[in-house]
Amino acid sequence: MSALTFREAAPQDLEAIIRLHEEDELGSHGDAWTPENRPAYEAAFAAIAQSSENSLFVALDRDEVVGTFQLTFIPNLTSRGALRVKVESVKVKGARRSGGIGSQMMIFAEEEARRRGAGMLELTSNKTRTEAHRFYERLGYTRSHEGFKKKL
Amino acid sequence: MSALTFREAAPQDLEAIIRLHEEDELGSHGDAWTPENRPAYEAAFAAIAQSSENSLFVALDRDEVVGTFQLTFIPNLTSRGALRVKVESVKVKGARRSGGIGSQMMIFAEEEARRRGAGMLELTSNKTRTEAHRFYERLGYTRSHEGFKKKL
Numbered sequence: 001m002s003a004l005t006f007r008e009a010a011p012q013d014l015e016a017i018i019r020l021h022e023e024d025e026l027g028s029h030g031d032a033w034t035p036e037n038r039p040a041y042e043a044a045f046a047a048i049a050q051s052s053e054n055s056l057f058v059a060l061d062r063d064e065v066v067g068t069f070q071l072t073f074i075p076n077l078t079s080r081g082a083l084r085v086k087v088e089s090v091k092v093k094g095a096r097r098s099g100g101i102g103s104q105m106m107i108f109a110e111e112e113a114r115r116r117g118a119g120m121l122e123l124t125s126n127k128t129r130t131e132a133h134r135f136y137e138r139l140g141y142t143r144s145h146e147g148f149k150k151k152l
Numbered sequence: 153m154s155a156l157t158f159r160e161a162a163p164q165d166l167e168a169i170i171r172l173h174e175e176d177e178l179g180s181h182g183d184a185w186t187p188e189n190r191p192a193y194e195a196a197f198a199a200i201a202q203s204s205e206n207s208l209f210v211a212l213d214r215d216e217v218v219g220t221f222q223l224t225f226i227p228n229l230t231s232r233g234a235l236r237v238k239v240e241s242v243k244v245k246g247a248r249r250s251g252g253i254g255s256q257m258m259i260f261a262e263e264e265a266r267r268r269g270a271g272m273l274e275l276t277s278n279k280t281r282t283e284a285h286r287f288y289e290r291l292g293y294t295r296s297h298e299g300f301k302k303k304l
Contacts, residue, residue: 044233081196145299
């Protein structure tokens, strides 16, 4: 593998990003790059791009999108007002898993969080993803919380 | 108990909010309303107030702040770009616990999330807070995820 590069996602990356969501049977929530879904994804992409508190990244191997993740910067009062960063929608291309892409993405996320002055990184991971849990623990994350969701 | 009212927090509520954090021995992260900490809280409060994607609320019984919580609205691609709402820093005044304040706050949070067009509510809760977990499950939340944190 050549060295990965990271940059914020551009509109022309949207299809490749949604293809990574599609591959992820567990967390996919029915996501698929179809003509019917496309306007909803474009609207969400625009909302992320306009937000100064959200950054959507792609990991590239040369020109190929091999991973993606989103950072949400959350101002809050806890810990004397330390900025928090939520890492979300972490996806690696199926054919490229176990090749270190995830680790490189998480290291980049941590650098970006420090650069923005954050005091805490946080993320949630579906309880069935036991391999991912070991991966996050190896990276120094503590599995201290229960994660709850409610669909509206 | 008279009916609670809810509104976005104003600068003059900041001390009362931090007092609620102080009372919470588990999640307090050393939070205390001291002259040394005050500038950091004021800066974080201003950052929340300026953010269109964050709202800090207080629950009032007449003029008394009896609870607080923060909503973070997160644009994202998952589930065809459905807006997510993270509920964070949920605190009820110690002397007023088990009196239904938490439920009323969570109902208000859900209404606010729907009003903003969200498709999903999410929150994390420290693994030791077993009573809180039952509370969230009663409110229709599914404990589907592991929550990871890393201090920077």
